Amino acid sequence: MIRLDGVGKDFGDFTAVRELSLEIPEGKTCVMVGPSGCGKTTTMRIVNRLIEPTRGTVYIDGEDYKKKKVEILRRDIGYVIQEVGLFPHRTIAENISTTPKLAGWDDKKIKKRVDELLDLVELDPDENRNKFPRQLSGGQRQRVGLARAMAADPPVMLMDEPFAAVDPITRENLQNMFLRLQRKMKKTIVFVTHDINEAIKMGDQIAILKQGELVQADTPEELLANPKNQFVADFIGVDRAIKILDLFSTDEVMWTEAPVIKKQSMQDEARKLIESGEKGIPVIVEDEQGKKFWFDLDELEKEGSLEDIIRPLEITLDPTNSIKLAMARMLEHNNDAVLIKGEEDEEPGILTLRGIRNYVYRICESSPGEKVGK
Ligand SMILES: Nc1ncnc2c1ncn2[C@@H]1O[C@H](COP(=O)(O)OP(=O)(O)OP(=O)(O)O)[C@@H](O)[C@H]1O
Ligand SMILES: [Mg+2]
Numbered sequence: 001m002i003r004l005d006g007v008g009k010d011f012g013d014f015t016a017v018r019e020l021s022l023e024i025p026e027g028k029t030c031v032m033v034g035p036s037g038c039g040k041t042t043t044m045r046i047v048n049r050l051i052e053p054t055r056g057t058v059y060i061d062g063e064d065y066k067k068k069k070v071e072i073l074r075r076d077i078g079y080v081i082q083e084v085g086l087f088p089h090r091t092i093a094e095n096i097s098t099t100p101k102l103a104g105w106d107d108k109k110i111k112k113r114v115d116e117l118l119d120l121v122e123l124d125p126d127e128n129r130n131k132f133p134r135q136l137s138g139g140q141r142q143r144v145g146l147a148r149a150m151a152a153d154p155p156v157m158l159m160d161e162p163f164a165a166v167d168p169i170t171r172e173n174l175q176n177m178f179l180r181l182q183r184k185m186k187k188t189i190v191f192v193t194h195d196i197n198e199a200i201k202m203g204d205q206i207a208i209l210k211q212g213e214l215v216q217a218d219t220p221e222e223l224l225a226n227p228k229n230q231f232v233a234d235f236i237g238v239d240r241a242i243k244i245l246d247l248f249s250t251d252e253v254m255w256t257e258a259p260v261i262k263k264q265s266m267q268d269e270a271r272k273l274i275e276s277g278e279k280g281i282p283v284i285v286e287d288e289q290g291k292k293f294w295f296d297l298d299e300l301e302k303e304g305s306l307e308d309i310i311r312p313l314e315i316t317l318d319p320t321n322s323i324k325l326a327m328a329r330m331l332e333h334n335n336d337a338v339l340i341k342g343e344e345d346e347e348p349g350i351l352t353l354r355g356i357r358n359y360v361y362r363i364c365e366s367s368p369g370e371k372v373g374k
Contacts, residue, residue, distance in 0.1 A: 001026045002047065002156060002188055006056035008212075009042050016042045018212040019056065024205065026155075027186035030217075031203035033193055033235070039212040040192045041082055044158045047190065048079050060156065075103055078149030082160040082192075084141050086133040092118075092144050093129040099152040117147040122177060139170035146178070150185075159191045163198070175201060196236055200224070200243060208232055221247055225363045241360050242324070250326050251319035253359045254340045254349035255282055258294075263287035270306055273297060282337060282350050285310060294337050294350060313339050313350070323359075326351050 002024045009017040017039040024030040032040045045051045047058055049070050058065045065073055078099075086095050096117055097110045105113070115125040121143040133141055142163055149157060163174045175198065182189070193199055199206045200220045207217040208231075216228040224244050227233040236243065259278070261269035263285050273283065278297055285293040292313040299309050315329045315338040326338050330353055340349040 001059075001061055002190070003059040003062075004043070004047070004056065005059060007043070007046055007053045007058060008055040009039070009046060009051065010054045015212055017046070017053075020209075020212075020214050021056075022207055022214060022217055024188055024190060026188050028204040029182065029189040029191055029202055030205045030207055031191045031193060031199040032207045032209060033196060033199045034209035034215075036194070037211075038209040040209060041160055043209075044079070044160050044190065044192060048077055048158055049073055071102070075099060075152055076154045076156060078151070078154040078157040078187075080145050080149045080157070080159040080162040083165070084133075084145040086141060086144060086148070088133055091130050091132060092136070095133070095144060096148045096151050098148060099154075103152055113151060114147075117150060120150070120181065121147045123147075139166045139174060142166060142174060143177075155187060157187050157189045159189060161192055161194065164194070171198075178202070197243070200246065208235060221363075241364055244360050244363055245324035245327055245356070246322055248323050248359070249319060250317055250321050250323055250338070250340045250351050251349065253323050253355055254319075254351040255355065256347070256349045258282045258284050258350045260284045260286060260347075263293070266310075267306060270295075270297070270300060274301060282352050282355075284313065284339075284348075284350055292339060294352075296352070296354070311335070311337070313337055315339065316341060316348075317351075319343060319349070323351070323356055327353075327356060 004020050004022045007017060007020045008015065020043060022030065032043065034040060042051070046053045049065070060068075060073075060076075093111075093114045096114045100110045100113060114129060118125040118128055123140060123143055128136070128140070133144070136144065146162060149159070163171045166174070179202070191202055193202075203220055205217060206220055206223050208215045208223070210231055216223060216232050218226075223232070224236060224240055224247065227236055227240075233240070258281060259273060261283060266285050270283065274297065280298045282294055282296055285295065287293070293310050294313045295306065295310045300306060303309050312335075315333060315335060317326055317329065317338050317340055319340050329338060330336055336353040338351050340351055342348045
């Protein structure tokens with residue numbers, strides 16, 4: 001666990017970081033975002049003691065970090081620096097083995113670790129270990145930067161814009177690779193980015209900074225639902241409702257108990273549902289071949305004719321897919337509902353456009369004070 005307690009830094013009369021208090025639980029990722037010059041890199045350098053804070057201190061696992069020897073502290077903290085910063089005249093293997101060498105590992109152990117790390121970041125060890133950084137692409141260099149930071153298996157990682165300066169597809173691949181690794185490694189991570197989308201994707205917690213001050217620190221869900229002020233709202237962007245779509249999976253929003261009725265007898269069964277007082281629910285209809293359709297009970301009450309409102313249910317998604325993917329599929333197919341596979345012997349669910357609309361609206365509506373996107 002890392003705790004920043006009133007940490008600040010002045011450079012002469014200029015205050016780069018005012019007074020930052022922040023707690024990052026063990027095994028979690030805290031993403032710091034904010035405009036250029038707001039003090040993100042300075043904060044990282046303080047945590048790694050590359051610079052001394054003017055005020056406050058950092059606690060690692062409850063202990064004031066100044067009590068630790070700097071070499072020990074740095075061994076326990078992997079640092080991916082902004083713009084990668086590989087040593088240009090050292091090979092990839094030599095770059096990665098920097099910390100293990102300092103820690104006095106023997107050559108055999110180091111060699112094994114280098115290959116293991118190259119594999120981990122999805123670079124072929126035989127092809128890459130003897131190359132120099134200039135012989136790699138930007139994305140490959142970023143992978144090596146990551147491998148170097150992870151070399152001595154530190155419990156804490158500081159990652160300063162680790163996936164910046166590559167094309168969006170490479171960036172997405174790197175993000176996904178890292179998320180897969182982190183699921184197993186469970187390191188405590190401070191991750192810096194300019195990009196709010198990256199923050200939402202990578203962070204368990206997001207800390208928004210402005211001119212050396214912490215404006216809001218919250219989970220991505222909370223931040224999107226309740227931006228504290230206009231600065232945060234602007235930073236999140238006018239498409240906050242769309243970003244929310246990325247955060248929730250279909251099984252969190254779908255109907256799980258939609259009635260399933262037979263197509264042959266659907267008129268009767270629909271009437272029974274209305275008579276039994278059901279309201280505002282989607283109904284799944286199945287024909288003799290197992291083909292599925294659906295309609296909305298409210299709509300039936302208004303329109304009166306089942307033939308006019310029944311529509312095919314032709315898209316099936318997994319419960320782990322995002323509601324954004326569900327929306328995309330609906331738009332592509334001019335549909336307004338998708339079927340969500342049931343896990344094992346569970347009944348399938350149904351996710352409707354109306355359901356998504358209400359869900360997102362409820363989250364956005366709960367925001368106090370200023371409304372976003374005006
Ligand atoms: N050694 C230094 N001496 C004087 N001023 C500095 C020093 N290091 C940083 N600063 C100033 O402190 C402020 C914060 O810098 P920092 O590098 O932390 O920003 P950042 O949030 O990482 O920005 P970016 O997103 O551009 O990387 C900037 O105004 C910068 O000019
Ligand atoms: Mg920076």
